[in-house]
Amino acid sequence: MIYDIIIVGGGPAGMSSALYALRENKKVLIIEKESFGGQIATAPRLENFPSIEKISGLEFSDKLFEQINNLGVEFELDDVIGITKNNDKDFIVKTTNNVFNCHAVIIANGCHHKKINLPNEDKFIGSGISYCATCDGPFYKGEEVNIIGDANSAMQYALMLSSYCPKVTMYALFDHLFGDAILKQKVYSNPKIDIKYNMSLTSFEGDDTLTGLTFKNTKTNELVNVKTNNVFIAIGQQVDNNRFSNLVKLDNGYIVVDSNMETSTKGIFAAGDTIKKDIRQVINACSEGSLAAINAVKYLS
Ligand SMILES: Cc1cc2nc3c(=O)[nH]c(=O)nc-3n(C[C@H](O)[C@H](O)[C@H](O)COP(=O)(O)OP(=O)(O)OC[C@H]3O[C@@H](n4cnc5c(N)ncnc54)[C@H](O)[C@@H]3O)c2cc1C
Structure with missing residues (x-):
């Protein structure tokens, strides 16, 4: 089985990529390691997304998930640990438990919470x-x-x-x-x-x-x-992209993309909070996700 596009991460960027790719009849797999929705699913309110005056982050995520689910996305709950080239054209996406093949990849793995890194921090998570x-x-x-x-x-x-x-x-x-x-x-x-x-x-x-x-x-x-x-x-976020550094250029940990959302390797695109940029908001993540998918579809054809 070979997918047209594998998307790493089911946050706003990844799910928007899926939306655009599915509407082009591509066979799409999203791999998400925790739960669909990404960071915004933890936000009490989203009040700056055009046409939606106020919505909880979770409801926004659920609606986006429902939209791509209705279009036939395939999904897998697993941690993507690396990407390698299979041949000149295809890629192998490795997860903790499996291996998947595809023609193009969109990395939309976002950011996660920064820790203060003082003693007892890990020990007291969930205990204060x-x-x-x-x-x-x-x-x-x-x-x-x-x-x-x-x-x-x-x-x-x-x-x-x-x-x-x-x-x-x-x-x-x-x-x-x-x-x-x-x-x-x-x-x-x-x-x-x-x-x-x-x-x-x-x-x-x-x-x-x-x-x-x-x-x-x-x-x-x-x-x-x-x-x-x-x-x-709540002191900010950090990225976790070293696992992709064999194929994509990083700057201070963030993935470098061109205006087509393409990384330093042809066929690998990236979108959302994981890329090098100044503004990290849902609207940008969705926009970059759509651009990544449109350009991945062009790349495939
Ligand atoms: C508390 C809070 C409130 C916010 N409020 C707003 C707001 O009001 N308006 C606004 O516009 N923005 C807001 N943001 C920012 C917004 O949530 C982010 O900009 C947006 O979620 C970025 O989307 P993303 O898809 O790029 O990344 P993320 O939302 O981070 O999603 C990435 C997904 O990838 C998954 N993932 C990561 N690594 C892997 C891996 N190796 N394998 C598989 N899956 C992986 C993660 O589990 C996650 O689900 C808020 C953020 C927070 C934390």
Whole structure:
């Protein structure tokens, strides 16, 4: 069995690629390692996608999945661990459990949450440390909660948590917030959200579960201890593309593409948050996914 196109990742970019390729009657397989929807599935609200005033990230993902499912996409839940050339034209996509053949590949594996990389971080995941307020926020309903981060994701988390928590404290590394003006306005005007600036986390406290956080104030060098059973970390994303570096050129980990979304290897395309670019939003991921598919279809013919 040989697929026309194999898509790595079932986020907005991967599913948009599938949509365009399927409408050209291509045989398409999407391989997704966790769950379809990607990062946006964890977002409480998507409010900046044209024609949809407000939708939850999960509902948006479900609708996109339903659309490609109705068009006959094939899908596999597995982790893609590498891509090799089979011959001059075809590719072998290797997953943890299987091997698939195709004529073209679209890499749309997105990004994932960055860790702070301090002792106890892995140990306390699920025992006080969370990277997803949508998933874990409701566990702290009615409690005071903490967020480390200073940009869009952190602000979205703060706004969402403030709808059912009495106080949300954001710890920002610098002396200001980054990100969208409209989100900043909402955060600044929300009386439940307190922002502590110039705070650099130095340790996660606790034995078996999180019991506190220690920050260093980078202006005064003062150590600040916060007794708490929770922290939401929203400090950005990182990519995981070394597994593709045998075939695609990377820049600082991100995949380099041309204006056709083609990588340094003919027949391998990439789209979405995984590529080298400035703006990482759903609308861009979908647009790049469509471009990758259109150009992959051209390549096939
Ligand atoms: C909390 C939050 C809120 C956001 N809010 C907004 C918003 O309001 N508006 C907006 O426009 N954008 C928002 N974004 C950004 C938006 O979600 C991303 O830009 C978008 O999801 C990128 O889509 P993508 O398909 O490129 O990557 P992703 O969404 O990251 O999807 C990539 C998929 O690939 C899978 N994958 C990764 N590696 C492999 C592998 N080796 N094998 C198989 N599968 C793999 C992953 O599991 C994932 O499902 C938000 C992001 C977050 C985290």
